[in-house]
Amino acid sequence: MTEVLLKKISLKNYMGAENVEVDFSEKTEIRGKNRCGKSTLMNAYFDVMTGKFANGTAPTNICPVDENGEEKPVKEIERAVTLEIGGMEHEIKKVTKRKYRKGVFIGNETVYALDGVSVKAAEVNDFLASIAPTETVAMCSNASVFFSALKKSTADARKAIEGLSGFDIERFCKENAEYQSIYEMTAGKKTEDVLKQLKKRLSVENGELDRLNVELDYEQRRLDRSDDSDLQKLESEKAVIIGNIDSMENLKETLKFSMAWGISNTQHSEGGCIEKEEIEELKKQVVVKKCSVEELDATEKKF
Numbered sequence: 001m002t003e004v005l006l007k008k009i010s011l012k013n014y015m016g017a018e019n020v021e022v023d024f025s026e027k028t029e030i031r032g033k034n035r036c037g038k039s040t041l042m043n044a045y046f047d048v049m050t051g052k053f054a055n056g057t058a059p060t061n062i063c064p065v066d067e068n069g070e071e072k073p074v075k076e077i078e079r080a081v082t083l084e085i086g087g088m089e090h091e092i093k094k095v096t097k098r099k100y101r102k103g104v105f106i107g108n109e110t111v112y113a114l115d116g117v118s119v120k121a122a123e124v125n126d127f128l129a130s131i132a133p134t135e136t137v138a139m140c141s142n143a144s145v146f147f148s149a150l151k152k153s154t155a156d157a158r159k160a161i162e163g164l165s166g167f168d169i170e171r172f173c174k175e176n177a178e179y180q181s182i183y184e185m186t187a188g189k190k191t192e193d194v195l196k197q198l199k200k201r202l203s204v205e206n207g208e209l210d211r212l213n214v215e216l217d218y219e220q221r222r223l224d225r226s227d228d229s230d231l232q233k234l235e236s237e238k239a240v241i242i243g244n245i246d247s248m249e250n251l252k253e254t255l256k257f258s259m260a261w262g263i264s265n266t267q268h269s270e271g272g273c274i275e276k277e278e279i280e281e282l283k284k285q286v287v288v289k290k291c292s293v294e295e296l297d298a299t300e301k302k303f
Contacts, residue, residue: 002085002086002131002132003085003086004083004084004085004131004132005024005026005083005084005085006024006045006081006082006083007023007024007082007083007084007089008021008022008023008024008080008081008082008091009021009022009024009041009044009045009079009080009081009082010022010078010079010080010081010082011040011041011044011078011079011080012076012077012078012079013063013064013072013074013076013077013078014040014044014062014064014077014078014079015040015043015044015061015062015063015064016035016037016040016064017037017040017041017044017064018064020037020041022041030042039054042054042142043059044079044081045081045141046138046141046142047059047062047079047094048079048080048081048092048093048094049081049092049128049134049137049138049141050134050137050138051134052138054141054142054144054145055144056138056145056148062077062096063077063098064077071105073098073100073103073105074098075097075098076095076096076097076098077095077096077098078093078094078095078096079093079094080092080093080094083131085131090114090115090127091113091114091115091116092112092113092114092124092127092128093112093113093114094110094111094112094124095110095111095112095113096108096109096110097109097110097111112124114127132163133163135149135160136160136163136164139160139164140164169183170183
């Protein structure tokens with residue numbers, strides 16, 4: 001990026017400045033009372049560098065006036081700006097020659113000089129453009145111009161700031177892929193519009209997140225309740241089956257005891273077969289109940 005320093009402003013018969021020359025250092029303050037020439041100095045600088053006054057209007061009424069407000073009959077109005085560009089000084093001079101016929105003003109003719117050599121206006125414009133675009137010069141030289149540019153168009157302001165800083169957003173995004181989506185989202189759009197769009201999308205996403213959280217909470221509570229009730233039911237069923245098994249085991253032992261001590265022959269002949277059948281049936285029920293308990297134990301482990 002080219003470094004440009006303002007070194008000097010020279011004025012002759014320019015507005016209220018009859019013959020003024022101001023040298024500038026790295027930091028120069030221009031102070032004074034009202035109507036002492038501060039604005040004149042600024043307007044002269046912008047007149048040479050941009051072809052307009054500091055406020056962006058055409059440079060009119062630059063002829064000095066007398067105490068009665070009448071224009072003085074001066075022949076030439078000069079304003080010159082000396083810049084240091086890349087360590088070398090260059091003077092840009094703009095001279096307005098006032099033409100008279102028989103003492104009557106008939107018009108102006110503006111001529112230019114670059115480093116003391118007479119040149120055409122186009123040559124001066126090309127020289128200035130080689131330094132920076134006119135808009136960039138204006139924004140770098142006047143804060144009010146800069147802020148006015150920002151208010152007009154966000155997209156244009158973004159480009160202007162890129163130009164001022166030497167920053168290339170397209171190149172930056174190519175080198176940093178994580179910013180590519182942001183560049184595509186904001187390219188050619190106002191920042192305010194992009195923010196509104198993002199806020200709207202964020203609102204929708206937050207609403208969806210809230211809905212999912214409610215559903216998740218409901219399902220979690222339902223699952224917790226379901227787990228407890230099912231587990232209690234299984235525990236109850238298991239307790240009943242274990243009780244039945246214990247009863248059957250006791251009954252089986254009783255029947256075995258009765259058979260061991262002997263029953264009357266009549267009972268043995270007539271009822272022994274029945275007792276054996278009952279014992280076998282009880283054994284089967286015990287086996288079934290034990291299987292049920294094992295299934296319940298397996299189910300509990302799942303919970």
